[in-house]
Amino acid sequence: MSARTVLKITGEDRVDFLQNLVTNDVERLKDGLVWTALLTPQGKYLADFFLVPSGDAILIDVATALADGLQKRLTMYRLRAAVQIEATDTTVSRGLGTRSQGAFADPRHTALGWRAYDGRPSQDVNWDELRIKHMIPASGIELIPDESYPLEMNFEALNGVDFRKGCYVGQEVTARMKHKTELRKGLAQVTVTGAAAPGTAVVTDDGKAAGVLFTQSGGLGLAHLRFDRATGTMTAGEAKLIAKM
Numbered sequence: 551m552s553a554r555t556v557l558k559i560t561g562e563d564r565v566d567f568l569q570n571l572v573t574n575d576v577e578r579l580k581d582g583l584v585w586t587a588l589l590t591p592q593g594k595y596l597a598d599f600f601l602v603p604s605g606d607a608i609l610i611d612v613a614t615a616l617a618d619g620l621q622k623r624l625t626m627y628r629l630r631a632a633v634q635i636e637a638t639d640t641t642v643s644r645g646l647g648t649r650s651q652g653a654f655a656d657p658r659h660t661a662l663g664w665r666a667y668d669g670r671p672s673q674d675v676n677w678d679e680l681r682i683k684h685m686i687p688a689s690g691i692e693l694i695p696d697e698s699y700p701l702e703m704n705f706e707a708l709n710g711v712d713f714r715k716g717c718y719v720g721q722e723v724t725a726r727m728k729h730k731t732e733l734r735k736g737l738a739q740v741t742v743t744g745a746a747a748p749g750t751a752v753v754t755d756d757g758k759a760a761g762v763l764f765t766q767s768g769g770l771g772l773a774h775l776r777f778d779r780a781t782g783t784m785t786a787g788e789a790k791l792i793a794k795m
Contacts, residue, residue: 555617556602556640556667557610559624561633564608568601571627571719573700575712579603583611583654583665585710587700588623593723595698596623598689598710602654602667609667611642613689627719642666645673658708659684678767685737685772691748692737692764692772701727702736702774735761735776742771744789752786754779763791 559568569576574586584601597616602609612620617637624635646663649655653670656662661684663675680686687693687703701724705711713728727733738761745766752760752773761775763786773791780793 553614554611554642555614556638556642557612557617557621557624557635558604558607558638558640559610559633559635560607561631563632567628567631567633568608569715570717571624572601573705573711573718573720573724574601574709575715576601576608577715578712579608583657585657585708587705587710588620589700589718589720589724590696591719593699593720593727594696595693595700595703596620596695598693600657600665604667609638609640611665611667615690616695619695640667641669643668643670643672644675644677646675647673658686658710662686676767678765679770682739682765682767682770682772685739687737687772688765692774698774699727700724702733704737734778735774738773738775738777738780739794740771740773740775740784740791741794742766742769742786742789742791744787746787746789750786750789752784752791754784755782760784762786763789 565576572586572588574584578584587598588596597620599610599612643666649664652668653664653666656665685704746763748764750763752763754760758779760779761773763771763773765772784791
């Protein structure tokens with residue numbers, strides 16, 4: 551899911567159009583990139599993406615595998631809004647260190663460096679290692695369309711949801727999870743001995759289902775776990791796991 555596609559939204563209603571749909575506050579574009587998501591009406595994840603300020607347009611930096619579906623869904627919601635949505639040939643670059651002119655800070659975490667849309671080369675970085683260290687889910691790996699809930703996938707800590715902006719698709723369920731329930735499942739960092747394919751079920755030492763193991767690198771991994779069962783040594787296929795809670 552490392553390949554990226556950039557969509558472009560133009561038209562006088564572009565800000566209001568997106569504001570009524572996505573989890574984050576589109577007005578934050580004045581400060582740089584905005585990481586956000588489009589949800590189902592039931593509050594489940596469909597796609598996450600970066601909104602990019604670009605003059606009289608807003609760019610959408612999204613995983614290529616999700617781009618067609620996102621464009622179709624946005625077009626469905628367009629109705630009479632004065633917006634146009636199109637694919638572009640803009641490329642996405644990423645890197646660490648000093649952010650030069652034209653690059654934007656990654657809004658999820660300072661450790662993730664910068665993103666740029668001007669054709670510069672990307673740096674060779676072990677992004678999986680960084681994601682695991684800072685508990686950052688990836689599109690199509692930890693973040694699964696029609697299945698994941700954003701608050702269980704660390705969206706609040708990673709500046710991906712705004713609870714003051716007003717209504718958006720899936721807002722009611724997301725707000726209820728924030729204010730009326732205690733999360734019983736969620737993204738967790740685990741130590742991993744051995745290896746297992748991403749998506750392998752995690753099982754407790756007494757055979758109970760505990761969750762799913764996803765990305766692994768350098769003896770650590772990201773898993774979606776039931777917190778009440780994430781104790782002691784667990785297994786995922788041939789791998790042994792211990793949650794760092």
